[in-house]
Structures are given as structure tokens and as C-alpha cells.
Amino acid sequence: xxxxxxxxxxxxxxxxxxxxxxxxxxxxxxxxxxxxxxxxxxxxxxxxxxxxxxxxxxxxxxxxxxxxxxxxxxxxxxxxxxxxxxxxxxxxxx
Numbered sequence: 001x002x003x004x005x006x007x008x009x010x011x012x013x014x015x016x017x018x019x020x021x022x023x024x025x026x027x028x029x030x031x032x033x034x035x036x037x038x039x040x041x042x043x044x045x046x047x048x049x050x051x052x053x054x055x056x057x058x059x060x061x062x063x064x065x066x067x068x069x070x071x072x073x074x075x076x077x078x079x080x081x082x083x084x085x086x087x088x089x090x091x092x093x094x
Contacts, residue, residue, distance in 0.1 A: 026065070026067075027063045027065060027066070028064045028065075028066055029061055029062065029064075030044055030048075030062055032064075033053075033064045033069055036066070036069055037072070037073065044064075045062075048062065052072070053069065053072050054068050
């Protein structure tokens with residue numbers, strides 16, 4: 001079950017409290033992140049310990065922003081694509 005974090009926007013001091021709450025971030029706990037990534041909970045914990053996926057603690061909970069998990073998937077796809085290309089194609093791209 002995703003968490004929603006209201007992240008106030010203090011960049012505009014004249015904004016009302018309701019306008020400041022425009023940043024709503026979807027958060028996943030370790031189980032939710034594992035389900036989203038189709039990985040085991042232990043793998044997600046290992047990736048977090050290795051600083052491959054950014055996470056933060058809120059009390060005893062470790063939480064991941066859904067945006068960060070999606071960036072991790074995009075990076076993994078890009079790395080996979082580069083590994084599958086022939087070396088001469090990579091040299092031509094540089």
C-alpha cells in the first residue's frame with residue numbers, strides 16, 4: 001500500500017497553506033518497492049544499503065519515493081541496452 005507524503009512548497013512565502021501542499025509524493029515501503037520492481041525484499045534492502053536506490057527513514061520504516069524507483073528501472077534499462085549493443089555501435093554514438 002503506497003503512502004502519500006505531503007511535501008510543502010516554501011518557495012513562495014505568500015502562497016496559502018493549500019497551495020503549498022501541491023507536492024504530493026507517492027512513497028513505498030520495502031514490501032511495496034519489492035512488488036513494484038518484481039524483486040525480493042532482501043534484494044531491495046541490499047540495493048538500498050549499496051546506495052543504488054535512494055531511501056529514507058521515517059521512524060523505523062524505510063521508505064522509497066516511487067519516482068526514485070522508476071528512475072532505477074530506467075537506469076537499469078539503459079544499462080541493459082548499452083550492454084546489448086555491439087562495441088562499434090557504442091563507438092559511433094560517442
